[in-house]
Amino acid sequence: MRDVPAPESLGVEMIGVPVGATLDLDLRMESVSEGVLVSGTVTGPVEGECGRCLRTINDTVSVTVQELYAYPHSITDETTDEDEIGRVQGDLIDLEPAVRDAVVLALPTNPLCRDECPGLCPECGAHLDEVPADHSHQQVDARWAALAKLKTEE
Numbered sequence: 001m002r003d004v005p006a007p008e009s010l011g012v013e014m015i016g017v018p019v020g021a022t023l024d025l026d027l028r029m030e031s032v033s034e035g036v037l038v039s040g041t042v043t044g045p046v047e048g049e050c051g052r053c054l055r056t057i058n059d060t061v062s063v064t065v066q067e068l069y070a071y072p073h074s075i076t077d078e079t080t081d082e083d084e085i086g087r088v089q090g091d092l093i094d095l096e097p098a099v100r101d102a103v104v105l106a107l108p109t110n111p112l113c114r115d116e117c118p119g120l121c122p123e124c125g126a127h128l129d130e131v132p133a134d135h136s137h138q139q140v141d142a143r144w145a146a147l148a149k150l151k152t153e154e
């Protein structure tokens with residue numbers, strides 16, 4: 001198990017791993033004929049914002065990674081693009097793109113603080129968890145009230 005600080009922008013718009021947070025890499029490296037096969041799990045904390053109520057979300061993401069890194073001058077090296085299959089560079093392997101892809105794929109595109117989050121009142125912005133169940137607002141503008149009436153009569 002190895003700990004590394006999270007790189008920048010490891011996430012999507014609403015949720016991601018904070019920069020510098022600790023990522024646990026539990027990875028195995030195997031030499032195969034064409035290169036090095038890296039497999040294992042990456043775990044790290046995620047922070048985000050609920051898409052409905054904007055509350056902070058603190059969670060953990062855990063993803064499995066399996067990625068081949070080709071040796072220079074191997075057949076794989078000569079028949080694939082560097083974007084498709086990573087390369088062993090000297091003694092080094094750049095794991096960041098693979099980790100980034102796996103983590104970003106695992107994150108929800110519309111994160112919620114909990115599945116049934118009721119969100120915010122569209123009128124006043126109060127969290128619907130924190131107000132009585134019958135929370136409502138009087139329609140003050142008569143024209144809108146008339147429209148609302150038409151709608152219910154349809």
Ligand SMILES: [Zn+2]
Pocket residue numbers: 050051052053054055112113114117118119
């Ligand atoms: Zn929420």
Ligand SMILES: [Zn+2]
Pocket residue numbers: 121122123124125126135136137
């Ligand atoms: Zn309200």
